[in-house]
Amino acid sequence: MNKVMSDKKVIALYITPALFLILALIYVPIVQTGYYGLMKWNGIGEMEFIGLKNYSQLINDPLFWKSALHSFLLALFSALSLIGYLFISIILAGKIKGADLLRKIYLIPMLLASVAIAQLWLKIYHPTNGIINSMLLAIGVDNTPAWLAEPNIALYAIIVPIIWQYAGFYILIYYAALKNIPESLIEAARIDGASPFQIALKIKLPLIMNVIKVTIVLAVVGSLKYFDLIYVMTGGGPNGASEVMASYMYQKAFKGFDFGYASAIGFFLLIICLIVTYLIRKLTETKNDIY
């Protein structure tokens, strides 16, 4: 048995293709990104080694910090929206008729391409014919905003469809976790006279804390590298008002042909994602994890 199941040749044969792909297409590129970040390079011509210049330029680039701030705002709102998703899931996981159907309806936006969602919401936000402004006009609001063209609103106008898009995903995760809680625990608390609110706060939440931690990491890291909707809906505009780190990197590389600088942004993004993942895991670490 052991001899067959530890055949080195077979193991190598089974592991190598997949390992080669992730090394060649994920791990080597992230090292290269850090290396390119040390170069002055337009993507086609010769590379010129300039040391840490790109990185020091990055630290002094107000546009980059603006985009980083927008990324963090997006992460903050995404993390806050988890509270709402959790609330909905707790109701849904109570004994409610049609919970399965509702949960599936919530999930639908998550299945659709971000590009299609972006085009759809461009129409929803359309200044004259969109749903929102039509409704505002109908209730007598005259100065309807051009949502995506207003520097003070554009970023928030994009955050709404992002929250819409991911609602079903997080509700599904919480719902699955809540359904895993043994019924006897909740029944016992109910007999002891705990209110539904107390049961949710004192029993359900602690029991699914691990899942909540995972969703916080997913929401925050996902927000930091978010790109699709922003690229299609505003392209980072108006005037950088909705630029995030990934869109700023993309613009520097594939519109500005400043591949060295864009690589420095890409490397910074990688480091931030890894640090934030680590920090959230550390900060939300509890002494007695239940499972």
Added chain:
Amino acid sequence: MDTVKATGSPVKIRKQKTNLATNSLLSRSAYTIMYVFLIIVAVFQLFPIVWLFLFSLKNNQEVFNMSPFSLPETPRWENYAKVWTEGNISQYFLNSVVYTVAAVVLTVLLASFVTFALTRMNWKGSKLVLGLFMVGLMIPVHSTLIPLFSTFTSINLIDNPLSIILTYTAFNLPITIMILLGFYEALPREVEEAAVMDGASINRIFFQITLPMTSPVIATAAIINMIYNWNEFVFVNTFISSDVYKTLTVGIQNFIGQYTTDWGAIGATLVISILPILIAFFVLSNRIVEGIAAGSVKG
């Protein structure tokens, strides 16, 4: 519980009863309020998509002169015929199907190999290899984009479907292995042991015994992969420049750029692009829900 009630004093029992009565009255109205709330959320989630379908059946005159909530006077299915034949939508559609299927097959097969070797076979370094795949989940696609672009350019894979299929596969391997892992660990070892006793080779065990046993989780993993690949945007937008190789997500982006004012055509294009996923969801919703849950919670 019954014994507690039986031994309790009569007063206590009565008190409990009134409590229960008010509770049920309270909970009934609370139930209604919560239900209404859940339905409002459902409408918010669904309405934009219904509205998209509505305006895909209108002409511009209906879109611009009538309420956005009105139904189309006569459903204009010709919008669909028009966008399907004009432009390259049918070509984009075909490309999306080919890339999606090729990458899904490759990903699921390679991930099955890896998961089999990780969970069923004994070797040093399996922890390290698993770690490499799992850390891959954390790495932002954008941090790899420039090197991939320059590497593909230098080996002539830029503007080549292979670059797309290979990157989809590489970036979906970690999540796919994660989905497969739990299932493989729960598989009983007896069948494999018996096969070894009978002198079956390891390849035969994998292809004829283990792989067929994992078909439920393979279906789940394949659907999750399909959704990701069908909707992917950044890689195609960066690596592909010829119209003949573009996918729907990138193609509709260009197509809509040319038709900024024809709302019916835009709506029809978008509906065509989301329809395959919606149909898959209606047919396989339980598997998809399961897969998304399996692919995310364990992290």
